[in-house]
Amino acid sequence: MAELFRFTLHATDGRARTGVIDTPRGPVRTPAFMPVGTAATVKGMKPADVRASGADILLGNTYHLMLRPGAERVARLGGLHRFMDWPHPILTDSGGYQVMSLGDLVKVREEGVEFRSHLDGTRHFVSPERSIAIQQLLGSDILMAFDECTKHPATHAEAARSMNLSMRWAKRSRTAFLERRPEGAALFGIQQGALFADLRRESAERLVAIGFEGYAIGGLAVGEGQAAMFEVLDHAPGQLPADRPRYLMGVGKPADILGAVLRGVDMFDCVLPTRSGRTAQAFTRAGTLNLRNARFAEDMGPLDPGCPCPVCARVSRAYLHHLFRAGEMLGPMLLTEHNLWHYQEMMAGMRAAIAQGKAEAFARDWVQAGD
């Protein structure tokens, strides 16, 4: 097999890195932000508009897609890319995180996880092998190993037990992946270990021994706070191979992302820009704004004067305020679009800053100005 998946570093600045992940469906510029397309759609956005915002890659949720419309059905319909009209790269999570957030509906065993659907209560079972099969049926470009997201807070013993399970599952995920690997597809391992440095190190070593195309840092952004997360990130990325992409799952606020980039992380996903867009929260270079606020009722200015997005170019804060007050769909649509542009502008700025050796200054200025 030709090496269709490849990570190339273009520049580093301290621990921050910029480069490109080549995939059979096109390049992903790093550091990269992946909009979340939970149910085969980035909520309220047409694919072409997601693309225009600067997104190279989307994240799809295995848990949601396996329940509706179903992985086999998506496969029969030609795969997720064709189904949702996104011909560019897609990363799928393993389903583990969302299954385990179902709480009482879940039973974790060595073999895998049994759970009831939040939609209709039907019983389902996901193992590392089934998770990989689902992701392959979806046609994912970057698959994630099936893991247990260790709950927070966890004792050292709890975190060790959970990490050990995830490492056994990582090995099984890898084996399943290699059995019928689509050309150019990649599988990422996920480091666990909660906030414990020794467990994080052990997890990294065991993943590297298995060998993956990339490595995720899991079990963070689960309520530990930015300081604790950054403490882990002061060491975790360095425990993972420098020549492979590093992905911090489920992160985050702009300041979280920039801080993680400065610590050596290359990839991110988060529902924040899209979910905020639906609840009238705008990210701007001057901080977050709630568009429902009465002070915007006659504000003729653009949402963010420094933003090049189509929304800021064409309509006023007053109009967005009106749309949210009137409960019009166009409000969430436009604000989601702006927020995705905001995130992608931030990533583009950070990539350029790294190349120029100004990563710290860029991150400091962006965070001080706004978020």
Added chain:
Amino acid sequence: MAELFRFTLHATDGRARTGVIDTPRGPVRTPAFMPVGTAATVKGMKPADVRASGADILLGNTYHLMLRPGAERVARLGGLHRFMDWPHPILTDSGGYQVMSLGDLVKVREEGVEFRSHLDGTRHFVSPERSIAIQQLLGSDILMAFDECTKHPATHAEAARSMNLSMRWAKRSRTAFLERRPEGAALFGIQQGALFADLRRESAERLVAIGFEGYAIGGLAVGEGQAAMFEVLDHAPGQLPADRPRYLMGVGKPADILGAVLRGVDMFDCVLPTRSGRTAQAFTRAGTLNLRNARFAEDMGPLDPGCPCPVCARVSRAYLHHLFRAGEMLGPMLLTEHNLWHYQEMMAGMRAAIAQGKAEAFARDWVQAGD
């Protein structure tokens, strides 16, 4: 004042006509379908996508806009076109129809109509003079006279009383309009008279005596059924000046529109394509489809194989089915877009057919095939 508003007939076929209404904000090809932008947005559509569907003109609702965000506010924000990013022609209704549909919340007097807002119960008063002032504050290109939409069914006496009131209001509307007429703006009178031929004729004569840039046929599509409506339309358009546009308000289904075009009507508006789009109802050349129907779950074909719209070009019925089943915003967005294209394709086809002397055949084929 230069004659900035002008109606030019290009061809007729029987009673059907095709031409163009020139306005200061651009031409409107007739027969024309106007998508409804109730609250300063065509629900779920970006203005550029409405435009791309073939819409030359939108309808805005005076009643909704006067309550939220308010006519004076829209004026302070630069007018409705700028506010909603639609630089093309806009027709505003007078508010009468919607005010009077409020039922118990309404009191009709000679002077005007007192009503309570459906939003917050606040008291409001609209007269012919206030309706025109609101429409001028919004910056409308085509304003409508303030009228009473006669309720259905109505006795001859009730219809006569109501028509007479509307004609007195039409005169007052015209006077108010001329007092501060924006360059190029037009005011249309509205014929009433319910289903009574003598009242329709009298109403037409009184409107023509006042003189308007165009004439609407009001009081139809209120529950009388297509046969009764067509019976009125067999005569009403001919009672109105041949050199002015004729507008059938609130109509309708494709077969209603085509039947009215064959009887000499030039303009239409209706919420049907947009509202249907939000409830999973698709208009296609093979009839209407409900996309929630399970038979579409694995239908890989386009929504309507004969449709040139971006939705039919890019996604499957199965995907649209999934979006509606999952409650995703993109479902209503895409189906609204398709339905608007369907309506505009129908209008474009009818315009071409009239020019070729094939209006009846086009209407028959379109209706037999689908709606």
